[in-house]
Amino acid sequence: xxxxxxxxxxxxxxxxxxxxxxxxxxxxxxxxxxxxxxxxxxxxxxxxxxxxxxxxxxxxxxxxxxxxxxxxxxxxxxxxxxxxxxxxxxxxxxxxxxxxxxxxxxxxxxxxxxxxxxxxxxxxxxxxxxxxxxxxxxxxxxxxxxxxxxxxxxxxxxxxxxxxxxxxxxxxxxxxxxxxxxxxxxxxxxxxxxxxxxxxxxxxxxxxxxxxxxxxxxxxxxxxxxxxxxxxxxxxxxxxxxxxxxxxxxxxxxxxxxxxxxxxxxxxxxxxxxxxxxxxxxxxxxxxxxxxxxxxxxxxxxxxxxxxxxxxxxxxxxxxxxxxxxxxxxxxxxxxxxxxxxxxxxxxxxxxxxxxxxxxxxxxxxxxxxxxxxxxxxxxxxxxxxxxxxxxxxxxxxxxxxxxxxxxxxxxxxxxxxxxxxxxxxxxxxxxxxxxxxxxxxxxxxxxxxxxxxxxxxxxxxxxxxxxxxxxxxxxxxxxxxxxxxxxxxxxxxxxxxxxxxxxxxxxxxxxxxxxxxxxxx
Amino acid sequence: xxxxxxxxxxxxxxxxxxxxxxxxxxxxxxxxxxxxxxxxxxxxxxxxxxxxxxxxxxxxxxxxxxxxxxxxxx
Numbered sequence: 001x002x003x004x005x006x007x008x009x010x011x012x013x014x015x016x017x018x019x020x021x022x023x024x025x026x027x028x029x030x031x032x033x034x035x036x037x038x039x040x041x042x043x044x045x046x047x048x049x050x051x052x053x054x055x056x057x058x059x060x061x062x063x064x065x066x067x068x069x070x071x072x073x074x075x076x077x078x079x080x081x082x083x084x085x086x087x088x089x090x091x092x093x094x095x096x097x098x099x100x101x102x103x104x105x106x107x108x109x110x111x112x113x114x115x116x117x118x119x120x121x122x123x124x125x126x127x128x129x130x131x132x133x134x135x136x137x138x139x140x141x142x143x144x145x146x147x148x149x150x151x152x153x154x155x156x157x158x159x160x161x162x163x164x165x166x167x168x169x170x171x172x173x174x175x176x177x178x179x180x181x182x183x184x185x186x187x188x189x190x191x192x193x194x195x196x197x198x199x200x201x202x203x204x205x206x207x208x209x210x211x212x213x214x215x216x217x218x219x220x221x222x223x224x225x226x227x228x229x230x231x232x233x234x235x236x237x238x239x240x241x242x243x244x245x246x247x248x249x250x251x252x253x254x255x256x257x258x259x260x261x262x263x264x265x266x267x268x269x270x271x272x273x274x275x276x277x278x279x280x281x282x283x284x285x286x287x288x289x290x291x292x293x294x295x296x297x298x299x300x301x302x303x304x305x306x307x308x309x310x311x312x313x314x315x316x317x318x319x320x321x322x323x324x325x326x327x328x329x330x331x332x333x334x335x336x337x338x339x340x341x342x343x344x345x346x347x348x349x350x351x352x353x354x355x356x357x358x359x360x361x362x363x364x365x366x367x368x369x370x371x372x373x374x375x376x377x378x379x380x381x382x383x384x385x386x387x388x389x390x391x392x393x394x395x396x397x398x399x400x401x402x403x404x405x406x407x408x409x410x411x412x413x414x415x416x417x418x419x420x421x422x423x424x425x426x427x428x429x430x431x432x433x434x435x436x437x438x439x440x441x442x443x444x445x446x447x448x449x450x451x452x453x454x455x456x457x458x459x460x461x462x463x464x465x466x467x468x469x470x471x472x473x474x475x476x477x478x479x480x481x482x483x484x485x486x487x488x489x490x491x492x493x494x495x496x497x498x499x500x501x502x503x504x505x506x507x508x509x510x511x512x513x514x515x516x517x518x519x520x521x522x
Numbered sequence: 523x524x525x526x527x528x529x530x531x532x533x534x535x536x537x538x539x540x541x542x543x544x545x546x547x548x549x550x551x552x553x554x555x556x557x558x559x560x561x562x563x564x565x566x567x568x569x570x571x572x573x574x575x576x577x578x579x580x581x582x583x584x585x586x587x588x589x590x591x592x593x594x595x596x
Contacts, residue, residue, distance in 0.1 A: 084537035085578060094533045094578055110534070139535055211541075211568050213575040 056269075059186055059240055062131040062356070063163060064327050066187060066242060066270060068315045068420050071327045072396040072482075073359050076132040077123050079116035080109070080322040081147045085139035086171050087207040087223065090285035091246055091276055094138060109322070110138075113147055115337055117154035121347050122340045123324055124159055127331070128355035130324075132187075134165045137321035142172040145179070152183040159347055163187065167244070171207055171223055173230030181237050188234055189242040189272075190227055194252050195262045197221040202251050205285070228266060235267030242270040242313065247294050247302060248286070249276070260306040271306060272313035275299050275512045296449060296510040300421060314422045317407075326394045328407050328423065366396045370483040374417050377487060384504060385414040386493065389424070389447040389471075390482050391455045398477050398485060402458035408447055411482070413490040418483040424510065444469045449510040451493070454485060470507070525561050525571055526586035529553045531579045538573035538583065547573065556583075563592045 052060075064071035085094075111119065124130050133155055135141040141148040152164050165187035166180070173190065180188060194200045200220025207219040214222060234241050243263045245256050252259075260271055276293040278286040294302075303312045317327045325331040389408035391400035410422045424446040426439075440462055447453055452472035456479060466473045477485035496502045527538070532553045539547045539554060544567075546560030556573070564571045573583040585591075 083533075083535040084540065084576075085535065086537070086576070088578055094535060095531075139537065143537065144540075208537075208541075208576045211572060211575070212570065 056240070059163075063165070063187060064132065065134075065165075065189075065313070065316070066240065068313070069363075071315050072392070072394055073129060073363055074132070075127050075130040075324075075326045076134060077120065077130055077324040078134045078136050078319070078321050079111055079119060079151060080138055081111050081113055081116045081151045082135055082137055082141040082144035082321075083110050083139045084143045085137070085169075086143040086209075087140070087169050087219075088205045089169075090203055090205065090291075091248070091278065091287075093282055093284040093287070095283065109337055111322075111337065113150040113154055115340070116151045117158055118343075118345065119335055119337070119340045120155050120162065121158055121345045122343045123331075123335055124162060124352065125345055125347060126334070127325065128352045129326075129359055130162075131356070132163045132165060133159075134167060134187075136167040136189075140169050140172070141166045142168045142176050145172070145176060149179055149183060152185060156183060159349075161349060161352065165189070167191070168230075169223070170227035170230045171209070172226075174226060174233055177230065177233040177237060177239075180234070180239065185239070187240050187242070189244055190231055191244040191246070192224075192227050192231075192259055192263060193246050193248070194220065194255060195224050195228070195259055196255060197224060199252050199255050200224060203246075203248065228262065231263060231266045231268060240269045241267065242272055243268045244272045244274060244316075246276050247273050247299060249292060249294050249298065251291070253294065253298070253302060256302060257306060260310065264310040268310070270311045270313050272316050273299070273303050273306065274316055274318055277318065293512060296422070296424070296512050299512060303421075315420060317423065328409075329394070362395060366481045366483070369481050370418070370487065373484045373487040377415060377417065377491060384494065384497070385412055386451040386490065386504075387412055387421070387449050387507065388474075388486055388489070389450040389453040390486070391453070392482060396482055397479055398454045398482055399456050399479050402443075402453070402455040402462055402473070405443075405455075408443075408450075408453065409482070410447070410450065411486050413486055413493075418486040418490070424512065440465055444471065445511045447471060447510060449507045451507060452489065454482070454489075470505070524558060524563060524586050524589045524592050525556050525573060525583055526558070527554050527556055527573070528582045528584060529555075531582040533579060535578060537576045537578070541572035541576050543567040543572065558586065558589055561592065562594070565592060565594050 060066040060070065062070050062074045064074045064076050120133050135148050135151060148166065155162060156164065164183060164185045166185060167189040168191070170190045170192065193203050197217045197220035200223060201217045204220055204223060206213050206215045207223055209219070209222050231241055231243070245259055247253055247256060256273060263271060276286060276291065278284060278291050278293050280287045303314060306312055315327060319327065320330070320332070322332050323330050324335055388411050390398055390411060391402055391405040392398060392409055393400045405426060407423050407425045409420065410424065411418045412421045426443045426446050444466065448469070450471055452474050453466060454474045454477055456475070458473050458475055463473045474489060477489070493502070497504045534549070534553055536549065536554065539549070543564060544560045544562055546557045547554055548557070571583065577583045
């Protein structure tokens with residue numbers, strides 16, 4: 001293709017897929033989980049190949065954002081080629097930039113499409129389990145259609161095995177569905193925080209629409225109409241859609257149940273409700289006017305209440321628009337523009353595939369181990385549930401030291417097994433000068449709702465402090481599979497409760513995103 | 523002439539560059555600048571200056587008072 005061609009011209013191309021084909025894809029798509037009625041949603045975060053049609057499984061099985069199961073094994077990267085945005089959100093401030101900051105809309109450097117393509121090849125060669133390339137800003141990819149689609153074009157030529165995805169606010173989405181399809185972008189995320197313009201007016205100060213800045217209710221009405229229209233068009237074309245929603249207590253928290261219903265009825269595949277990030281030092285409108293984010297319990301309660309309706313994503317790390325690596329790790333510093341431009345990159349597709357086959361073997365072993373452990377759990381005390389925290393570096397194993405963990409994964413254990421329900425950040429970014437005791441307090445606050453914490457290794461002092469706080473430090477399952485170990489622990493826990501050796505207590509609430517709210521002391 | 527970008531507030535997001543009907547905005551040394559010889563304050567194109575409308579930071583695209591206002595030729 002001629003490199004100079006403007007991608008904006010694709011907007012006007014008519015839909016080319018025959019209607020039958022589209023209807024068939026819709027039927028297949030709707031067959032997945034979202035039509036489950038009152039039954040448990042089936043292709044959500046923890047689902048495996050038995051829970052969904054083969055074509056859907058093929059799309060999500062190595063996409064860390066679309067499959068919780070995959071996120072232990074596969075990595076993604078974002079390239080920051082799309083700086084411009086066409087709307088303003090009260091939870092976003094693009095000016096703030098701290099090297100240690102991690103949240104959407106933040107990047108260290110912008111890239112040209114050519115630099116981005118080089119970076120993708122460099123990362124894919126260094127991290128063979130990197131399977132997904134996303135464009136998520138730092139503005140809106142579809143407010144920068146030329147740069148976004150040029151990047152997709154270059155990458156699909158150089159690395160055809162890498163899945164392409166993008167994340168958009170949806171305002172420009174209906175204009176670009178044909179182009180999205182043309183480049184085989186089969187995962188699109190839309191951030192939908194409301195379907196009620198009165199609520200939208202509290203979240204969006206303005207949208208830039210048809211050469212005008214539109215404010216208030218009118219702005220939110222345009223945005224929601226375009227978002228839902230875009231969602232319908234994507235699902236009609238067989239493109240998997242994830243909906244992101246920011247949970248803003250007192251603004252849209254109750255309303256997100258309605259949003260969940262609206263996006264489900266339009267064929268969304270997965271719903272990701274994320275906590276508002278609103279530290280005052282970020283300088284966002286919400287941060288400055290004291291709007292708080294939800295607690296861990298509030299977030300989980302909302303996610304749980306939507307789960308009967310459709311698949312909920314709980315493993316989102318709200319990553320930067322230039323993140324690189326497994327979710328929960330960030331290797332972007334290894335791949336700065338200066339470094340990648342010096343790299344001599346050779347794209348070895350065969351080596352990548354060989355590595356990924358090994359990952360699949362490990363993954364199947366993990367599932368088999370979990371299923372074996374699950375067998376005699378059925379019929380146990382159905383009401384008793386506990387949360388446990390896990391220190392992991394990935395691969396679905398307990399393989400991180402307590403003191404090195406920058407986050408803990410949270411599993412809910414019940415008679416149904418081990419279910420991933422979230423994660424807690426414990427890295428003390430941008431604080432400086434904090435001693436180890438403060439760090440430990442932070443960790444305890446972050447996992448205060450957990451009965452136990454699984455680690456590969458832990459020192460005596462933190463072990464004692466955790467025990468005092470009522471959290472059981474568990475290092476007997478070091479380097480073993482998470483789910484298998486957790487279920488084994490839970491069986492033991494139930495037996496001890498039954499025998500009266502321990503008394504089951506309900507734990508309290510916990511803080512999300514530790515560190516962001518801690519006061520900076522001299 | 524006559525709009526300018528306050529460099530210290532510019533986030534270099536490039537949104538204005540694409541919207542300017544006069545192609546008056548370009549990136550220079552990591553921030554964006556308006557060429558006063560090309561800027562028409564969007565008169566004759568739009569009701570409001572596009573850079574002002576799309577800029578994410580208020581009071582960043584402002585009238586350059588050191589220059590005379592743009593006068594459309596009849």
